[in-house]
Amino acid sequence: MHGTATVPDPRLDADFDVAAITRVEGEGGLHLRVRDGVVEEAHLEIFEAPRYFERIVVGRTPDEVLDIVARICGICPVAYQMSAVHAFEDLFGVVVDPSVRALRRLLYLGEWIQSHALHVYLLHAPDYLGYANAIELAVDRRELVEQGLALKRTGNELMTVIGGRAIHPLTVRVGGFSRVPRHAELLALRPQLETAVRQARSTLDLVAGLAAPTFEREPRLLALRSPAEYAINEGRIVSNDGLDLDQRAWEDAFEEHQVAWSHALQARSRAGAAYLLGPAARLTLNDPALLHPVAREALERSGLADAIRRNPFLSIAARAIELIHASAEALDVVDAYRPPAERLVSWRARPGVGAWSTEAPRGLLFHRYEVGEDGRVAKARIVPPTSQNQVSIETDLALFAPRVLDLPHAEATRRLEQLVRAYDPCISCATHFLDIRIERR
Amino acid sequence: MNGHPRPVRLLALGAIDRGDDAAGLLAVDFLLPRVRERCEVRRAGGLDVLDLVDLDPGRVCVIADAARGLAPGSVAVVPFEALLDPDGAAPAPRSSHELPVDELLKLATVMRGEPPRGCFVVVGGEQFSLGGGLSPSVEAALPEFVDTLVRQIGEWEACASPPQVA
Numbered sequence: 001m002h003g004t005a006t007v008p009d010p011r012l013d014a015d016f017d018v019a020a021i022t023r024v025e026g027e028g029g030l031h032l033r034v035r036d037g038v039v040e041e042a043h044l045e046i047f048e049a050p051r052y053f054e055r056i057v058v059g060r061t062p063d064e065v066l067d068i069v070a071r072i073c074g075i076c077p078v079a080y081q082m083s084a085v086h087a088f089e090d091l092f093g094v095v096v097d098p099s100v101r102a103l104r105r106l107l108y109l110g111e112w113i114q115s116h117a118l119h120v121y122l123l124h125a126p127d128y129l130g131y132a133n134a135i136e137l138a139v140d141r142r143e144l145v146e147q148g149l150a151l152k153r154t155g156n157e158l159m160t161v162i163g164g165r166a167i168h169p170l171t172v173r174v175g176g177f178s179r180v181p182r183h184a185e186l187l188a189l190r191p192q193l194e195t196a197v198r199q200a201r202s203t204l205d206l207v208a209g210l211a212a213p214t215f216e217r218e219p220r221l222l223a224l225r226s227p228a229e230y231a232i233n234e235g236r237i238v239s240n241d242g243l244d245l246d247q248r249a250w251e252d253a254f255e256e257h258q259v260a261w262s263h264a265l266q267a268r269s270r271a272g273a274a275y276l277l278g279p280a281a282r283l284t285l286n287d288p289a290l291l292h293p294v295a296r297e298a299l300e301r302s303g304l305a306d307a308i309r310r311n312p313f314l315s316i317a318a319r320a321i322e323l324i325h326a327s328a329e330a331l332d333v334v335d336a337y338r339p340p341a342e343r344l345v346s347w348r349a350r351p352g353v354g355a356w357s358t359e360a361p362r363g364l365l366f367h368r369y370e371v372g373e374d375g376r377v378a379k380a381r382i383v384p385p386t387s388q389n390q391v392s393i394e395t396d397l398a399l400f401a402p403r404v405l406d407l408p409h410a411e412a413t414r415r416l417e418q419l420v421r422a423y424d425p426c427i428s429c430a431t432h433f434l435d436i437r438i439e440r441r
Numbered sequence: 442m443n444g445h446p447r448p449v450r451l452l453a454l455g456a457i458d459r460g461d462d463a464a465g466l467l468a469v470d471f472l473l474p475r476v477r478e479r480c481e482v483r484r485a486g487g488l489d490v491l492d493l494v495d496l497d498p499g500r501v502c503v504i505a506d507a508a509r510g511l512a513p514g515s516v517a518v519v520p521f522e523a524l525l526d527p528d529g530a531a532p533a534p535r536s537s538h539e540l541p542v543d544e545l546l547k548l549a550t551v552m553r554g555e556p557p558r559g560c561f562v563v564v565g566g567e568q569f570s571l572g573g574g575l576s577p578s579v580e581a582a583l584p585e586f587v588d589t590l591v592r593q594i595g596e597w598e599a600c601a602s603p604p605q606v607a
Contacts (some may be wrong), residue, residue: 165483
């Protein structure tokens with residue numbers, strides 16, 4: 001039942017609904033069921049239609065899969081390509097040229113830059129600055145939106161130079177790349193990247209000064225960690241409560257469940273526990289010494305490292321720190337780049353199971369492929385970060401909602417949406433999400 | 442600003458790999474020989490905010506896509522200005538990524554200092570999920586869809602100002 005009416009205090013006994021959450025990627029809603037002042041249910045209702053990619057790739061060759069899975073998302077296509085290509089290469093025993101490895105990391109850094117810039121400036125910053133959307137923000141604070149778009153443009157252009165185009169890149173292949181840039185093509189981006197580092201530092205200065213709601217909890221965090229670098233493509237799956245797992249072995253510790261209110265599967269640990277992925281998890285679980293010195297210095301100066309772990313509303317600062325890291329590291333990779341001696345090594349498909357996890361902008365992305373005797377995919381599993389973060393989002397909504405349910409519906413909706421946006425959910429990926437309903441009785 | 446010399450940016454949207462009615466992408470294959478010299482063609486799974494924000498002053502944009510809410514196979518033209526009109530009756534196409542299309546147009550207007558000029562040319566789709574390929578109703582409408590695109594490209598090209606090459 002919707003609306004207000006039959007109970008005197010809506011905080012005590014109510015259902016709260018947001019029919020379509022705005023400024024998130026994809027279509028979904030939010031439903032809270034409140035009884036005796038306790039949030040009994042907090043459901044992230046993902047109603048964007050299922051997209052069946054795990055079935056579409058069946059019968060396809062590994063290189064076809066790389067093109068298909070990129071279509072899962074217009075914002076993080078590289079993440080899908082990277083998890084898939086590493087899974088296949090690991091299965092087939094393919095060893096790529098070190099420059100190919102560096103170029104793949106650079107392509108991924110480009111995606112982090114454009115995705116984080118989009119989220120920080122166009123999706124999340126309006127919440128903190130008191131604007132209804134990015135349009136109002138642009139009218140009043142044009143310079144901020146210009147800076148966000150400039151960062152996004154830099155990320156897009158990096159992806160275009162390496163991948164052929166910014167949305168759904170074309171050049172990633174099992175064994176390497178179909179085309180690699182000349183050093184001069186990358187060096188042409190150097191001035192933009194230098195500017196991006198400055199803009200990213202300015203972004204952190206901006207968001208570190210924003211008033212974030214006070215809301216702290218101790219989530220179970222999960223991310224890739226590497227002893228050699230801030231983990232993106234390679235590392236072990238680790239958590240802040242001691243999990244340490246090969247990046248191929250996500251299924252050993254986690255599983256997916258269907259729930260009635262979501263077209264996306266939800267992931268939990270095999271013991272049923274929620275966990276949280278993304279920039280805050282990465283910053284917490286990776287050795288700070290592996291951040292680019294510019295980003296490390298900015299993180300230390302901000303004094304936010306501990307608060308980022310506990311307060312989800314500070315994920316905007318975590319993204320800003322990763323913007324600095326990604327821009328500065330991209331500059332270093334560009335400077336050091338030498339075109340690979342062998343841009344595409346030959347390989348032969350072999351039957352078996354290939355699995356890999358990489359760090360998408362929103363968090364850990366796991367792929368698993370069974371390849372048949374014919375060299376084609378027989379079965380696939382794709383576990384995007386939003387599917388894994390759903391339970392944590394719902395848990396946090398249940399904890400946070402009592403603080404806002406006595407506010408007018410529009411204001412309560414705004415604050416709950418701000419919390420959901422803090423996880424940068426990508427519903428299109430997860431169905432592979434948002435309307436809010438509060439049910440009042 | 443990218444200073445592209447061609448006056449019309451043609452954005453073809455869709456995800457053909459899924460076997461759905463990715464008519465915008467299919468149409469480009471048919472119409473490219475007729476408009477190659479006049480259009481910068483971008484094929485993409487979805488609109489990027491920079492596609493419209495970075496449209497140079499004087500240039501125009503035609504977006505080809507399949508759409509829900511129209512009878513399968515029917516073709517419609519929705520000028521950007523109709524989507525920007527707060528009192529307008531034009532249905533705002535929904536976007537599953539970044540910003541909704543009407544918000545994206547408004548943001549581009551604020552950032553460019555003037556509204557982007559151009560239109561959506563859409564064909565009513567039948568198949569938006571996993572399918573066996575183009576649905577018969579949309580396949581039958583492809584010639585009309587292509588002709589409408591060519592006509593709109595011509596009309597909007599006439600409105601374009603001389604390109605400013607960076």
